[in-house]
Amino acid sequence: MARDKPNEDYIGPIRRLLVGVLVLALLGLFLLWRIDSPRVERFRAAAIDTVVPSFDWAMAPITGAANLISDFESYQQLRSQNQDLRRELQQMKAWKEAALQLEQENAKLLDLNNVSLDPQLTFVTGVVITDSGSPFRQSVLVNVGARDGILDGWPTMDGIGLVGRIAGVGNETSRVMLLTDTSSRIPVTIQPSGQKAILAGDNSLNPPIEFLGDTALVRPGDRVVSSGDGGVFPADLLVGQVALGTDERLRVRLAADYQRLEFLRVLRSQPHEDIPDPNELLTPEAEFFGPAAINPVSLQSIEVSDG
Amino acid sequence: MAEGADRKTWINRGVFALLAFVFIVIDLVPRDMRPPVWAAPDLLLAVTLAWVARKPSYLPVPTIAIFFLMTDFLFMRPPGLWAALVVILTEVIRRQNRDFRDMPFLVEWGTIAVGICAITIVNRLVIAVVMLPQAPLGLTFLEMIATIAIYPVVLVVAHFVFGVTRTAPGEVGSKGHLL
Numbered sequence: 001m002a003r004d005k006p007n008e009d010y011i012g013p014i015r016r017l018l019v020g021v022l023v024l025a026l027l028g029l030f031l032l033w034r035i036d037s038p039r040v041e042r043f044r045a046a047a048i049d050t051v052v053p054s055f056d057w058a059m060a061p062i063t064g065a066a067n068l069i070s071d072f073e074s075y076q077q078l079r080s081q082n083q084d085l086r087r088e089l090q091q092m093k094a095w096k097e098a099a100l101q102l103e104q105e106n107a108k109l110l111d112l113n114n115v116s117l118d119p120q121l122t123f124v125t126g127v128v129i130t131d132s133g134s135p136f137r138q139s140v141l142v143n144v145g146a147r148d149g150i151l152d153g154w155p156t157m158d159g160i161g162l163v164g165r166i167a168g169v170g171n172e173t174s175r176v177m178l179l180t181d182t183s184s185r186i187p188v189t190i191q192p193s194g195q196k197a198i199l200a201g202d203n204s205l206n207p208p209i210e211f212l213g214d215t216a217l218v219r220p221g222d223r224v225v226s227s228g229d230g231g232v233f234p235a236d237l238l239v240g241q242v243a244l245g246t247d248e249r250l251r252v253r254l255a256a257d258y259q260r261l262e263f264l265r266v267l268r269s270q271p272h273e274d275i276p277d278p279n280e281l282l283t284p285e286a287e288f289f290g291p292a293a294i295n296p297v298s299l300q301s302i303e304v305s306d307g
Numbered sequence: 308m309a310e311g312a313d314r315k316t317w318i319n320r321g322v323f324a325l326l327a328f329v330f331i332v333i334d335l336v337p338r339d340m341r342p343p344v345w346a347a348p349d350l351l352l353a354v355t356l357a358w359v360a361r362k363p364s365y366l367p368v369p370t371i372a373i374f375f376l377m378t379d380f381l382f383m384r385p386p387g388l389w390a391a392l393v394v395i396l397t398e399v400i401r402r403q404n405r406d407f408r409d410m411p412f413l414v415e416w417g418t419i420a421v422g423i424c425a426i427t428i429v430n431r432l433v434i435a436v437v438m439l440p441q442a443p444l445g446l447t448f449l450e451m452i453a454t455i456a457i458y459p460v461v462l463v464v465a466h467f468v469f470g471v472t473r474t475a476p477g478e479v480g481s482k483g484h485l486l
Binding site: 018019022023025026027028029030033034040044047048051052055058059062063066128129130131132133134135136137138139140175178180182183203204205258259260261262 | 328329331332333334335336337338339340341342343346347368369372376377378380381382383384385386387388390391394395398437439440442443446447450
């Protein structure tokens, strides 16, 4: 080009080469990630762990502004909200009465049975620092990590229901993959029918239920709890309620309030005891009598001597 | 290119870095964890393309690579792929920068739109080839359209607020050389 600066004539090719090397390096990183994902993901967790907590000062004003706007919106609906709340409170009082009676009954029964509930299920509470930043991935970063003893795979709840699981632990932060993420798969039980199924996230607010044995036994409104199958999660954590989606698929209305995830509880999930051979639990090792007990080597020797 | 960088250029590079940082933080702030029904435009991409199309000297390649690699890591995308595609696209636009100076705006916008479509499609193709889970097609499409649609707005803001304008014919730098 005639209008180019004269020194670009020799800078051009070198620059093009350097840019080429840069692009190749980036693509190489992508390939490395594809081949050895855990290592690069560990690096990602470590990088986020160092970078994100230092964003705190920048996030405070933006979070504040967002809260201001949402507060303003809620002021507008104050009156109708008030009425709704009053009505709900009325219903809740009735429930509270029922719950108190049940609690007393439960306590009595537990006392009769001399049951000790599992004291090992404790939790660590963390604050949500960031979300995934992209509309395609559903995950959040919480401010507890390896230094708090967090391990990969632990379940995470808000006050009420299951929110997700830990996927990626840094020293001070860890990532929670939400149930709505496309790669989230959770084994669940549907009460009261006791059907087992898989809750598969699909980037929508109400994830569908897959691999359900008998659809006829499940009705909208049934409770969905985690099943503890495969040792993924402890059993009986509340997930939500069954609902029939507009696409005629059974979906789950999640109990956790995804609109406001601020504090998350990470449950210290104890590893399941591994039972390699379930037969040994029930019966002592079988002793065989009869032909099967004859040593095959002696049989062979007999054959040889016959020949 | 660093050789021709004077003070004004350095200040503008700083301004871009600050702007990119703000966009990343806005994306990261946890607001509503419900999966979105629509996708917001990729402002960082739009701003990067606008800067490269108007004043490429304000935006050296390493800056682009670092920022997009950082967003790859932060936003849980496959690291490196999107950054590489954006660097390639900006290089193409950078080479055409001189031609953009005499062209009507619609041609520039069209070129940018084609570029954004191209890298989005290539991104999906590569992800399909290496058999990774795909992002929802509808959302990707919406984000692409929104990014293309926001581009003129970004240009106007860049022009009037940040002074990122087309280089006028015969404009000279601080050392008296032709730009």
